[in-house]
Amino acid sequence: MAETINVTIWNEYRHEKTNDKVREIYPNGIHAAIGEGLDSRHNITYAVLDDPEHGLSEEVLNKTDVLLWWGHMAHGDVSDEIVERVYNRVLKGMGLIVLHSGHFSKIFKKLMGTSCDLKWREANEKERIWVVNPGHPIVDGIGEYIELQEEEMYGEHFDIPQPDELVMVSWFEGGEVFRSGCCYTRGAGKVFYFRPGHETHPTYYNADVRKVIANAIGWAAPVKRDYPRYGHAVPSLEPIKGRG
Numbered sequence: 001m002a003e004t005i006n007v008t009i010w011n012e013y014r015h016e017k018t019n020d021k022v023r024e025i026y027p028n029g030i031h032a033a034i035g036e037g038l039d040s041r042h043n044i045t046y047a048v049l050d051d052p053e054h055g056l057s058e059e060v061l062n063k064t065d066v067l068l069w070w071g072h073m074a075h076g077d078v079s080d081e082i083v084e085r086v087y088n089r090v091l092k093g094m095g096l097i098v099l100h101s102g103h104f105s106k107i108f109k110k111l112m113g114t115s116c117d118l119k120w121r122e123a124n125e126k127e128r129i130w131v132v133n134p135g136h137p138i139v140d141g142i143g144e145y146i147e148l149q150e151e152e153m154y155g156e157h158f159d160i161p162q163p164d165e166l167v168m169v170s171w172f173e174g175g176e177v178f179r180s181g182c183c184y185t186r187g188a189g190k191v192f193y194f195r196p197g198h199e200t201h202p203t204y205y206n207a208d209v210r211k212v213i214a215n216a217i218g219w220a221a222p223v224k225r226d227y228p229r230y231g232h233a234v235p236s237l238e239p240i241k242g243r244g
């Protein structure tokens with residue numbers, strides 16, 4: 001049996017408290033619905049914005065293999081100190097999965113180095129998320145596409161660096177397309193951006209969406225090896241004769 005992966009699910013957890021429709025869909029929060037989609041391979045910790053240190057203490061982060069991030073209305077309330085802490089953990093090998101409106105989070109923008117801006121529209125339209133990288137582990141068990149009957153639209157251009165691997169592309173009923181499943185490495189860490197998951201739609205109950213998230217956790221989990229050594233490389237591994 002595969003080893004257990006320590007997963008921390010971070011949610012801003014504000015819409016659920018202030019919007020009846022969102023609370024109806026996600027009565028225990030988006031984080032709880034995402035967690036319900038995982039299984040015994042995952043050892044889950046929940047963390048929300050209003051927890052002390054946003055639930056992301058050094059202790060929590062140091063034992064996190066993969067961090068999931070859902071944020072939207074309160075990106076600015078996330079402290080720069082915690083962003084720096086998450087950033088350094090990613091460089092050291094922690095996986096990060098950024099969901100939906102997390103595209104505009106401080107941590108994602110810092111890791112990407114671009115504006116991460118996009119087009120959007122809330123019109124309850126159909127989304128078809130096409131698999132464009134069929135051998136990729138993140139789409140293990142997924143058909144040609146995932147169809148969501150109603151979602152918010154995100155459209156190109158999406159101002160991200162060229163993904164290391166593009167796994168999925170969305171088509172929307174209104175005509176736009178969007179790079180919906182994007183893989184990056186940053187330092188020793190792996191980062192996956194996964195588009196669907198607007199708070200007024202029941203997206204995180206969709207079996208395929210849950211499968212992609214579970215697959216992405218497996219992909220993003222750190223490998224077991226020491227962090228690289230940097231800096232002055234003395235003494236040398238082999239004797240150097242030198243010249244003159």
Ligand code: ZN
Nearest residue numbers: 101152198199
């Ligand atoms: Zn949204």
